[in-house]
Amino acid sequence: MSLSFRALARTAFSLAPALGLAACAHTAHFTGTTLTPKPAYDFTLTDQNGRPFRLADQRGREVILFFGYTHCPDVCPATMAQLARVDRTLTPAQRARVRVAFVTVDPQRDPPAVLKRYIDLFDPSFVGLTGTEAQLDPVFDAYHVWHQRIPGTNATGYLMAHSGSVYLIDPAGRLRVLHDWTDPAPAIASDVKELLG
Amino acid sequence: MISLLLAAVTVTGAWSRPAVDTAVVYATLHDNGSHAVALVGVSTPIAHSAELHESTPTSGGSMQGMAMPAMAMHLVARIVVPPHGTAVLRPGGYHVMLLGLRRPLAAGTRFPVTFHFADGTVVQVSVPVENRAF
Numbered sequence: 001m002s003l004s005f006r007a008l009a010r011t012a013f014s015l016a017p018a019l020g021l022a023a024c025a026h027t028a029h030f031t032g033t034t035l036t037p038k039p040a041y042d043f044t045l046t047d048q049n050g051r052p053f054r055l056a057d058q059r060g061r062e063v064i065l066f067f068g069y070t071h072c073p074d075v076c077p078a079t080m081a082q083l084a085r086v087d088r089t090l091t092p093a094q095r096a097r098v099r100v101a102f103v104t105v106d107p108q109r110d111p112p113a114v115l116k117r118y119i120d121l122f123d124p125s126f127v128g129l130t131g132t133e134a135q136l137d138p139v140f141d142a143y144h145v146w147h148q149r150i151p152g153t154n155a156t157g158y159l160m161a162h163s164g165s166v167y168l169i170d171p172a173g174r175l176r177v178l179h180d181w182t183d184p185a186p187a188i189a190s191d192v193k194e195l196l197g
Numbered sequence: 198m199i200s201l202l203l204a205a206v207t208v209t210g211a212w213s214r215p216a217v218d219t220a221v222v223y224a225t226l227h228d229n230g231s232h233a234v235a236l237v238g239v240s241t242p243i244a245h246s247a248e249l250h251e252s253t254p255t256s257g258g259s260m261q262g263m264a265m266p267a268m269a270m271h272l273v274a275r276i277v278v279p280p281h282g283t284a285v286l287r288p289g290g291y292h293v294m295l296l297g298l299r300r301p302l303a304a305g306t307r308f309p310v311t312f313h314f315a316d317g318t319v320v321q322v323s324v325p326v327e328n329r330a331f
Contacts, residue, residue, distance in 0.1 A: 033263050073221040074252045075268045077214050078288040082330035117217045146257040146267050153272060155246040155296045161269035163257040180266045182289060
């Protein structure tokens, strides 16, 4: 009995690399757009409480990034409500390992105090980030965040056209998956959980 | 109820999200008659102004060769409802943008909105504030 067990163990051991490969192929299955894993561009911005937030300090946690602006009535709050839904599907232990971060593309109108009131509408545990243009521009470049000011009315001032991507950064700090802002919450949640391992 | 059933234009399923300064209103507009009608304005006592907007997909660049979605928004003068048809105001499409809220909108509350149509029809709706994405 013990012999056959050892034989079995040997067989399993010799198969391990192949099985490992299969396991990797399985874990890399996402509902969103799968990216070639690369270190996510590190940045330090200011959060809604006026404190510095550095991406590299989040190592060990998954970070969900979204870029928008608080004067946006449609796409941004829909996405933020969606991410709040995603967050609610997580267990408390999982939630402790996930940070949802909203980065403004409109720093002129989104100082920390404005971001705080906005973030609190969705989930006070979310992070709202702003900075100077010199701090934000390299972040927009690194994450390919297309954004453009478009003329509005006297009431709106101006509007922003902007990317609607949701970025999933794994606990090792690698950018792994992109989601569209219209993707269903369960699809995003499934990838968020997959990346938590 | 009878007047609602006979009305040429009705508004159903209106909703909004919690907001501090800028808010949204979505709804479905029904034209129950045989001539097209058009929504030309919205008013509400809870905001400084209200505008009709449309969000449209636009090209937003790419990452690792993968196209990235982006959205733009623009003001529209009117939202046409076809005869015996509907026009839907929904996330990522037509919507009412409320600017300069006089008070924050909290989930579970309601506020009054008046929809103004080109033919002079006025429809008043009590809009619920809901914690939902779509």
